[in-house]
Amino acid sequence: MKILNKMLSNMTAFLKAEKTKIWLKVMLILAVMLGCRQALATDLLEGTTDDMKETLEGSGRKWLILIDFALAAAMYIKTKNVMMFLGVLVITIAITNIFPAFY
Numbered sequence: 001m002k003i004l005n006k007m008l009s010n011m012t013a014f015l016k017a018e019k020t021k022i023w024l025k026v027m028l029i030l031a032v033m034l035g036c037r038q039a040l041a042t043d044l045l046e047g048t049t050d051d052m053k054e055t056l057e058g059s060g061r062k063w064l065i066l067i068d069f070a071l072a073a074a075m076y077i078k079t080k081n082v083m084m085f086l087g088v089l090v091i092t093i094a095i096t097n098i099f100p101a102f103y
Contacts (some may be wrong), residue, residue: 061096064092064095064096065092065096068088068089068091068092068095069089069092071088072084072085072088072089072092073085075088
């Protein structure tokens with residue numbers, strides 16, 4: 001119990017110190033400033049759906065297929081599992097052929 005009382009008196013002395021009060025005020029002001037900045041933020045993800053659509057319909061489709069094929073080959077070499085290779089290829093086909101149908 002004595003240790004708890006000593007810790008409590010140390011904490012009280014720390015919080016009553018002038019330096020602590022100044023730093024707490026500075027931190028409060030910074031928190032309010034950052035909070036206001038976030039409240040007026042713009043949407044950074046606006047228009048990303050159009051970017052994905054252009055990627056899947058344009059020349060990005062070719063690169064997406066090549067990258068996915070390389071990934072499938074690397075996973076097959078690492079695991080020696082044919083199902084891993086086929087699974088990645090099926091996902092590639094779904095991404096490049098099925099998703100553009102929804103736009």
